[in-house]
Amino acid sequence: MQTEHSTKLYVLTGFLGAGKTTLLLRLLDALQGRRIGVIQNEFGKLGIDGTILRNDNIQMVEVNRGSIFCSCLKLQFVQALAEMAAQNLEYLFVESSGLGDPSNVEEILQAAQVAAGASYEFRGVICLVDAVNFLEQRGDLETVNRQLKHCHLAVITKTDLVSPAQLEEVVRAIREINPVCPIEQSQMGSLSPQFLQDDLLLYQWAEGEETTNSAETKPKTLFMDFSGTVTREQLTAFLREIQSDLYRCKGFFHLADEGWNQVDLVGSRIDWKPCEEKELSQLVFISRIGPAVIKHIFSAWETCVGQEMKLRN
Numbered sequence: 001m002q003t004e005h006s007t008k009l010y011v012l013t014g015f016l017g018a019g020k021t022t023l024l025l026r027l028l029d030a031l032q033g034r035r036i037g038v039i040q041n042e043f044g045k046l047g048i049d050g051t052i053l054r055n056d057n058i059q060m061v062e063v064n065r066g067s068i069f070c071s072c073l074k075l076q077f078v079q080a081l082a083e084m085a086a087q088n089l090e091y092l093f094v095e096s097s098g099l100g101d102p103s104n105v106e107e108i109l110q111a112a113q114v115a116a117g118a119s120y121e122f123r124g125v126i127c128l129v130d131a132v133n134f135l136e137q138r139g140d141l142e143t144v145n146r147q148l149k150h151c152h153l154a155v156i157t158k159t160d161l162v163s164p165a166q167l168e169e170v171v172r173a174i175r176e177i178n179p180v181c182p183i184e185q186s187q188m189g190s191l192s193p194q195f196l197q198d199d200l201l202l203y204q205w206a207e208g209e210e211t212t213n214s215a216e217t218k219p220k221t222l223f224m225d226f227s228g229t230v231t232r233e234q235l236t237a238f239l240r241e242i243q244s245d246l247y248r249c250k251g252f253f254h255l256a257d258e259g260w261n262q263v264d265l266v267g268s269r270i271d272w273k274p275c276e277e278k279e280l281s282q283l284v285f286i287s288r289i290g291p292a293v294i295k296h297i298f299s300a301w302e303t304c305v306g307q308e309m310k311l312r313n
């Protein structure tokens with residue numbers, strides 16, 4: 001796939017909340033001054049990480065509302081690849097949605113090559129594995145297995161949050177799915193850029209296959225808009241009520257006495273980070289239980305907050 005002016009292309013995968021954006025931000029920092037592009041694929045249409053990643057030195061394209069590996073968004077993804085190919089970049093990082101199944105990634109890249117004359121040197125798929133939640137997630141969804149099976153480098157994230165025994169168990173579980181990929185460890189996005197020099201494609205384990213992503217398997221995603229303020233305690237109580245119904249929740253919220261915060265719910269952990277002011281408080285919910293979550297969100301909100309909010313598809 002290499003041509004004279006080819007852009008080195010990496011695909012980042014890893015289940016919802018594994019730490020893809022956190023790692024990408026650190027990597028972009030380490031590569032400051034280079035010509036870099038990012039294609040970001042969000043399940044929700046808010047493009048919340050897009051706001052975080054906005055930066056003049058980085059070319060960024062968002063492909064939202066589904067998985068770039070699904071036939072429903074494949075064309076948009078190929079178009080984004082073609083657009084980026086015109087930018088004469090050194091590196092292009094594709095952050096796929098946490099529910100993305102990259103089994104067909106090479107087929108898509110070939111389509112981009114043929115359809116748009118895009119010249120990329122595919123350098124591999126990097127799969128982030130959440131040390132806290134992976135052992136539970138792997139039995140939950142085929143996507144989690146597929147992401148690992150089709151990667152060329154696995155990075156275990158959140159190693160600061162688990163015991164050495166759990167870390168060992170995670171490594172064993174990775175090896176059951178992918179016996180060959182190198183395994184690195186990371187805390188808050190730290191990762192030596194050495195992998196950029198390595199020929200990761202040597203560690204190809206599985207042959208390309210059909211993705212499991214389709215319009216039918218797409219999980220229900222909902223958005224909340226809220227124009228008031230709540231306390232951290234109220235929002236925590238609300239999230240605790242619905243956390244078992246969700247794969248993931250994230251957004252920005254205006255907290256009374258504290259100001260604006262980025263809110264991340266992954267598994268049972270809630271992270272809060274001060275952030276810049278927004279027009280509205282917003283949350284994205286990715287449902288584990290389909291549309292039934294709507295009723296749960298409304299009743300939990302009524303109990304814990306009781307102010308008017310809007311929920312939309």
Ligand SMILES: Nc1nc2c(ncn2[C@@H]2O[C@H](COP(=O)(O)OP(=O)(O)OP(=O)(O)O)[C@@H](O)[C@H]2O)c(=O)[nH]1
Pocket residue numbers: 014015016017018019020021022023049097098157158159160161186187188189248250264266271
């Ligand atoms: N303690 C700790 N927290 C981490 C680490 N990596 C990521 N996080 C936190 O985990 C949460 C999710 O991280 P993100 O980088 O948004 O994860 P993501 O994979 O991009 O999430 P999606 O886009 O929703 O799939 C955030 O609150 C991060 O701060 C880590 O190594 N240690």
